[in-house]
Amino acid sequence: MLNPTVVVFPYGEINISSQLLLYKTHLNHTYIVTEETPFHPVSHIWPDHPADRGELIIDEQIFTVTDCVVGAIDRTGELFIGADIPVKREEAGWQFVVVHQIDALIELRPSQTVMLRVDKDYQDSLSRAHSGAHLAALALNKVLHQDYWRKQPDRNDELGHHHFHRYAEETSFVSPDTCIDTYRLGKTLRKRGLNSDDVVTNLTVIEALVNQQLAIWLVTQAEIKMVCKGPYLTDSRYWTINLDATEICMPCGGTHINSLAQLISLTVQLKLDQAGQIIMTTQTKATKAA
Numbered sequence: 001m002l003n004p005t006v007v008v009f010p011y012g013e014i015n016i017s018s019q020l021l022l023y024k025t026h027l028n029h030t031y032i033v034t035e036e037t038p039f040h041p042v043s044h045i046w047p048d049h050p051a052d053r054g055e056l057i058i059d060e061q062i063f064t065v066t067d068c069v070v071g072a073i074d075r076t077g078e079l080f081i082g083a084d085i086p087v088k089r090e091e092a093g094w095q096f097v098v099v100h101q102i103d104a105l106i107e108l109r110p111s112q113t114v115m116l117r118v119d120k121d122y123q124d125s126l127s128r129a130h131s132g133a134h135l136a137a138l139a140l141n142k143v144l145h146q147d148y149w150r151k152q153p154d155r156n157d158e159l160g161h162h163h164f165h166r167y168a169e170e171t172s173f174v175s176p177d178t179c180i181d182t183y184r185l186g187k188t189l190r191k192r193g194l195n196s197d198d199v200v201t202n203l204t205v206i207e208a209l210v211n212q213q214l215a216i217w218l219v220t221q222a223e224i225k226m227v228c229k230g231p232y233l234t235d236s237r238y239w240t241i242n243l244d245a246t247e248i249c250m251p252c253g254g255t256h257i258n259s260l261a262q263l264i265s266l267t268v269q270l271k272l273d274q275a276g277q278i279i280m281t282t283q284t285k286a287t288k289a290a
């Protein structure tokens, strides 16, 4: 029986050797699964955080990883990739794995060694944006909490503020040093108690307050830690940080920076699009390496 892929990216590992678990060729691609990987794959269910980039070194030949996705292996050893996966994560008899795609047809030997090397600069730029987006969402919830709800909704966030982000978020896209979140201000949200019209009217003020809050958090240089319930891709992982003297712990499968000291700036821009949705663009800038 195979195990799910052991993932080492939560620990900042970017360069490892591992044994081949299985591979499959299709058209001009070879899909390679190893026992362990430092590559963060894109999720087919919630594709907010793009796949890592990097290289595989096989028998001293270097191959660019052109995509990295989640795969699932059934009892017979058949590999299903991304959207072709027919089952949910808990399905008995299935193992979820990280699939590295290279654009070449190659043959591999059972259990042979593969070297995996992640493009650290690219991964770091995504990690900054993803951590920045979590902070931006918490700041937005905090700013809206006081003056923009006329009744209390069921859900509060980790800081005890009404969870606008959870209720209204439609999509989220992480890219290098930028994350774009889209929020829908629909009827449901209004029913839950949000004064949507006030939010729209005061968007510029809200943006300024969110940026003020982010600046306050940034100077704390708070540590960020990923807490993993186990070594495998499918084990729950949590993003943790201490803000406003509160231990925050939220489920997140992405890659992250390990301290706010890694950011020299973190800002958001709030805009209304033509469909009446709020677009929050979070931008991060790396502290120059010493």
Ligand SMILES: [Zn+2]
Pocket (backbone or CB within 6 Å): 130, 134, 239, 251, 252, 253, 254
């Ligand atoms: Zn996340």
